[in-house]
Amino acid sequence: MSKKSAKQGSHYTVVVIYFNTWLDFFCMNLFLLPSYILSVTLHKEYGYNNRANLIFLRLKMNALNLAIKEALLSAGNTKEANKAYLEFIKANFIIPIEQNTENEEPIVLFLQENDHIFLPVFTEISYLNSWASxxxxxxxxxxxxxxxxxxxxGDNVTVCLNIGSEIYKEFNPSEITRMRSIVLKLFKK
Structure with a gap:
């Protein structure tokens, strides 16, 4: 990959998939969102059944989503969770707000259940578009x-990151507090 096409904070993964028919490929890979696919290369191989196909998919995942995925796979390992929190702090987010906001303060969309607030937040416009269609x-x-x-x-806010995506994550109030303490430590240095 040339340096021109690589973005800072982006991670690339190559996935190799063997399949016999295109139907097999699509049935196996419904989890792949078009926004993650950077390139596709198809190779024909003649194996035991003379029909095997090999496909290389280059996938993109931003640093936050990758850190969340690794933290989830590590079953809550503190080191991996802290990496995800640090990536959250460094990330840029897209938040839906009301269209007819006349005052200068934006009014964010949220769901309130009893005293608890759920705030939808997105890292990619494609996730927001799917959610807000x-x-x-x-x-x-x-x-x-x-x-x-x-x-x-505020207090009792749960950040709902990338609703509807395969790396959906809710950051509960205790995780928000933990990230705030990390920010304070970073700015004290």
């Missing part, structure tokens, strides 16, 4: 850094 004309977008997002969150 029915209300797209009624919302605007607010872009915030992880630090600014953490500063603006």
């Amino acid at each position: 029915e209300i797209a004309k009624e919302i605007k977008l607010l872009k915030l850094s992880g630090v600014d997002l953490l500063k603006g969150l």
